[in-house]
Amino acid sequence: MAVTGARRGGGDQRTPRGAGAAAPPRRREPASRIKGRQGLWGWLFVSPMVLVLGLFLLLPIGMALWVSLLNWDGQSNPFTGAADFVGLDNYSNVLTDEGLDRTLFMTSVRNNLYFVLLVVPLQTILALALAVAVNSRRIKGKSLFRTIFYFPSVTSSIAISTVFLFLFQGSGAVNALLKWVGITGPKWFTDADGLVWTVLGGLGIVDPDKPTAALASNGFLGLSWWDWLSGPSIAMCTIIALIVWTSSGTYMLIFLAALQDVPAELEEAALLDGANRWQSFWNVTIPALRPVIFLVLTLGLIGSWQIFDAVYVMSQGAPGNTTLTPAFLSYTAGFQDSEYGRAAAIAFILLAIIMVMTLIQRVLLRDRDRPARTARRFGALRRRTS
Numbered sequence: 023m024a025v026t027g028a029r030r031g032g033g034d035q036r037t038p039r040g041a042g043a044a045a046p047p048r049r050r051e052p053a054s055r056i057k058g059r060q061g062l063w064g065w066l067f068v069s070p071m072v073l074v075l076g077l078f079l080l081l082p083i084g085m086a087l088w089v090s091l092l093n094w095d096g097q098s099n100p101f102t103g104a105a106d107f108v109g110l111d112n113y114s115n116v117l118t119d120e121g122l123d124r125t126l127f128m129t130s131v132r133n134n135l136y137f138v139l140l141v142v143p144l145q146t147i148l149a150l151a152l153a154v155a156v157n158s159r160r161i162k163g164k165s166l167f168r169t170i171f172y173f174p175s176v177t178s179s180i181a182i183s184t185v186f187l188f189l190f191q192g193s194g195a196v197n198a199l200l201k202w203v204g205i206t207g208p209k210w211f212t213d214a215d216g217l218v219w220t221v222l223g224g225l226g227i228v229d230p231d232k233p234t235a236a237l238a239s240n241g242f243l244g245l246s247w248w249d250w251l252s253g254p255s256i257a258m259c260t261i262i263a264l265i266v267w268t269s270s271g272t273y274m275l276i277f278l279a280a281l282q283d284v285p286a287e288l289e290e291a292a293l294l295d296g297a298n299r300w301q302s303f304w305n306v307t308i309p310a311l312r313p314v315i316f317l318v319l320t321l322g323l324i325g326s327w328q329i330f331d332a333v334y335v336m337s338q339g340a341p342g343n344t345t346l347t348p349a350f351l352s353y354t355a356g357f358q359d360s361e362y363g364r365a366a367a368i369a370f371i372l373l374a375i376i377m378v379m380t381l382i383q384r385v386l387l388r389d390r391d392r393p394a395r396t397a398r399r400f401g402a403l404r405r406r407t408s
Contacts, residue, residue, distance in 0.1 A: 090366035096356070105363075112367035124244045127368065130346045131375075132245060134327060136254040137347070138379075140262050141269075142322040148270040149318065150311075153277035154303075168278070175271035182268055183335035187211075190260050210260050214342035216252025217259060255344035261332050269325065273318045280314040281307070316387050320380055327376050348372045 065072075089100055090112055098104035116127040156167050174182065189195050190210040197207030215230055223230040237248040254262065284307055292302040308315075330349040333339065339346035339354075348368055356365030 086366045087370065089362055090370055092363045094362045095360045096362050097360075100362075108363065112363045113371065115364065116368060116371065120244065123364065126343065126346065126351060127348065127371075128243045128245050129249075129343050130348045130351045132250055133254065133258060133344060134329070134347045137258060137262060137265075137329060138323060138326040140254065141265050141326045142319060144262075145266045145270045145273060145322055146315070146318055148266060149273035150277050150315075152270060152274040153281055156274070157278055157281045168275075171274055172271035174268045177268070179268065179331045180335055183264065183332050186260060186264050187336055208256050211257050211337060212341050213256040214344045216255055216344075218251060218253030219248075220253075220256070255341070257337055257341060258345050261329070261336060261345060264332055264336075265326070265329065269322070273322070276314060276318055277311065280311050284310045312387075316384075319383060319387070323379055323383060324376055327372060327379070348375075 085101075091107060091109055092100055092105040093108045093111075094100045094105040115121065115123045117124065152171050155161065156164050156171070161167065191197075192207075192209055196210075200207040219228060219230040222228045228234070233246070233248040237251065238246050241247055242250060288306045288310070289302050292306050293299075297305070328349050329347050330353065333345055333347055333350045334353075337345040339350060349372065352365045352368040352372070355368060356362045
């Protein structure tokens with residue numbers, strides 16, 4: 023009874039053996055000290071990669087930036103004062119000064135701009151279509167199709183470009199197939215006419231050989247409006263077909279991984295509400311893939327502005343500089359003309375173009391009100407199907 027009363031009155035009052043008094047509470051370390059220690063260990067773990075990136079990435083970028091301010095022929099040490107410091111002259115020569123340098127650079131920008139406008143949407147749409155196809159439950163042998171679609175992406179670009187050279191020759195397989203259906207194939211790698219004027223000329227709207235005076239006499243940045251609006255050349259179209267075919271497999275895998283993460287319950291709920299396959303895909307799948315679509319578009323945009331190997335193997339800028347790109351122009355300026363300062367300047371201008379285009383794409387594809395818009399889409403879908 024005494025023990026029971028003691029427990030009721032104040033709980034168990036027993037003292038552990040060998041302990042004369044309660045141990046003092048442990049002092050807690052300040053949160054700032056803990057965070058500082060964690061940050062120190064974090065920097066310690068990433069320091070090898072930081073050193074590697076700094077040595078092989080940031081340092082060469084800084085050296086190239088210094089070379090872009092010099093008139094350097096590659097024969098002397100650019101960091102000993104042997105090369106002439108010209109400041110921003112290399113940049114002004116390709117951007118503002120009248121002359122061949124600016125004409126060539128703007129021609130390359132025009133060609134690459136048409137390349138980007140065609141390649142990025144086509145490869146994104148094709149990659150998404152392939153991913154949806156191999157992700158379907160109705161298709162058997164998915165692993166085989168995934169391997170077939172992805173195989174061009176892992177094949178050597180030099181080898182594929184060489185194969186395309188044989189396919190698109192005047193007497194190649196492509197023109198032979200076109201001849202069977204009664205079409206005379208073009209001279210793919212020797213036709214410098216723009217696709218826009220060629221199509222309009224075939225329809226009898228314009229004469230490709232006689233530019234209109236209004237477009238030929240006026241221009242922008244060293245090129246006439248006739249040149250800006252001519253579209254990609256027939257030779258550039260072959261390179262576009264090559265890049266779309268070889269790059270779609272890589273982006274297909276990215277879309278496929280994202281499609282497998284889309285909850286099947288959302289698509290089933292849309293189908294139960296009366297939506298058809300297309301409505302379910304457009305209102306459920308596409309919003310779920312929005313971050314992945316932005317990733318694919320960004321990677322495609324960057325890769326399209328850096329196109330070099332296919333141009334080097336298939337055309338080297340010919341015919342008539344209609345397949346010339348800024349990356350290939352930077353290569354020729356440095357390794358053929360020995361104007362390394364101008365080559366470095368073109369490379370940094372290309373970097374600025376890529377950053378600006380990526381920023382514009384980011385602004386256009388931002389999704390501030392995604393939850394509200396998704397709810398509105400579901401509401402509109404249910405109203406249409408009710």
